[in-house]
Amino acid sequence: MNVRDARLVCVALFVAAAVTGLLPFWDDPADESVLLGQTRVAAAEEPQGPDGSIDETAETGEGTDSEVLRVGTAGDSSMMFMNAAIADAIPQNWVSVPEALAIWTSGTGGLDRNGCGAFGDDLDFFYNPELGPLPMRNNHAPEPELTCDWTKWLPDAFAEMDLDVLVVSFGPSSMWGYDVGAGPVDLGDPTLVERLRSAHQAIALEATAAGVKELIWVAYPPVINTDIQQRSPHPQYATNPDQADRYFALLSSLDGGVVDVRDILDEQYYVDGTHFGELGAAIAAERIADAVDEIQRASGESE
């Protein structure tokens, strides 16, 4: 090849590459994906209601116009430590829990309850060898009553808050060993996996029944608290990355998107090795904000 031909090839390829960028099919909303954390989750082909039926509201565009989405959060103490950062990241979307509803809340603006997981009061969990199996309700939640039964509070709160998007984080309290009848088992146990899936689906059902259109599940990292690692009788549980991976897989099988924050592992991102500090929460909140932004755009394009 001579230089003149080489130059022509260069110019031709350069123009071709630029023209590729002009092709309109890249922005086809029918192929829009929702990007959530480190996972790209394809948007459902048809908007579905919680029972699998077509959601006519979404299909006709009612309520999914370009209005700003109302976003709230729910979960255990992990959510508690992310709320402030999420509120900062999406101030226009953020819906704080009304004071009148401050029952299932730590006071950081979300529907979170310290020490309470998606199982509610159903299962005992294992945290400390000296204590043996513990009822979840005995963990940290004495007020307003000694219970983790979220069904008493969340459905009413969902209805009152009129949310479009609900961000849910039950990570730490989902990855412990639980007693399903014959001693502690972890998320590798099919019975526990199915029960945890059902518990999450029940929350999703309540949320969508109250008008929530999209759920964002937070795939939490394993606990890195060395104190817990030393005390835990079953270090394969909450401190084990495999547990976090299994939880991620479980969340990915649910309706909704998953924001993956499993890679936020360094001590500098934590206050105590279990809950995010300012830095960790800011990174997680940024990913949640990206996910909300994608949902906002997708809802605008579906008009």
Next chain:
Amino acid sequence: MAIVNPVIQGAVDVDAMKATSGLSHVQALDGLRGIAVALVVVYHFEESWLPGGYLGVSMFFTLSGFLITRLLLAEVAATGSVDLRRFYDRRFRRLLPAACVTIIGSAAWVYFADRLSLISSGDIFAATFWYFNVHEILRDVTYGGADASVLAHYWSLSIEEQFYLVFPALVLLSAKLSGVQGVRLLVAGALVIAVPAALVIDRYLHTGARVGEIAAGCALAVGLHRRPIARHDGPRVAVAAVAITAVVVFLARVVELPLGGELPSIAILVTSAATLALVLIGLAAPAAAPLANPVLRILGRYSYSIYLWHWPVFTLIDSAAAQILLTVVLSLGSYHLIENPIRRSRAVASG
């Protein structure tokens, strides 16, 4: 203004000049490229194996700064000027075709694989027009972050090409003002500004934060200009090369990229310094092991093609074996069918 030999000006044969000024091909520097691309590819293949494999990009930056400055300085010394048209022509023929084919090929692949979320028109424009790092910064995307485009690796090529675009023009200006001395002052000034700038800007993808690594290479080229390097083929050189490479690999094994997209400045500084030391070793022992060993040299020779294709392949294919096989096939194809024929094109004989 510098006095230029009117006989030479405008008629210099850069290839002949390279042959007579010690700028001929150095096998050990191919090996250095091989180390750099291996670090990056392993990092992208399985991050947990080399969490700091991204440092390979620093090696590329520093090496590019060195090679380009060395070439430009030789031209300035011989002609008192820089033939910008010739420089850009050669750079474009070297870099542009394979980069454009990768863009077009990746876009087509994404389209037919129905993975449209992995690319956007903005990505394609940014990769084609060399501002991908700016594009990512404006979208508030951090390297290694969530929304990795199939063209995400063009961020580093963009920084290199921004350098190729601006630096020769500055060298020409400096040379016109005060010859080689002007180029020396330019590089010294760039180094003085760039290193603190990296600490202040502290963003991994930011051009301003990465100029320091390139400037370090430029500084070595200035320091070595017209200074013959004694040959030192021998076991001590080999041991030094292995030890320095081990330091880089150790860093690549332990220094994770901060999740917030900050620049791991110390690790990058050490990598850049290690690269300079390896360049010196390579020049002192151009054909000596271990830098010039065949595996690294082959990797180095194909490094550009490998870098271009490995990321789209890794992003679009799940099977590890298929990832490796396809990266090899596409890199070979890109090098032999596009990169090399166009780079080695010759002027048509006149008359």
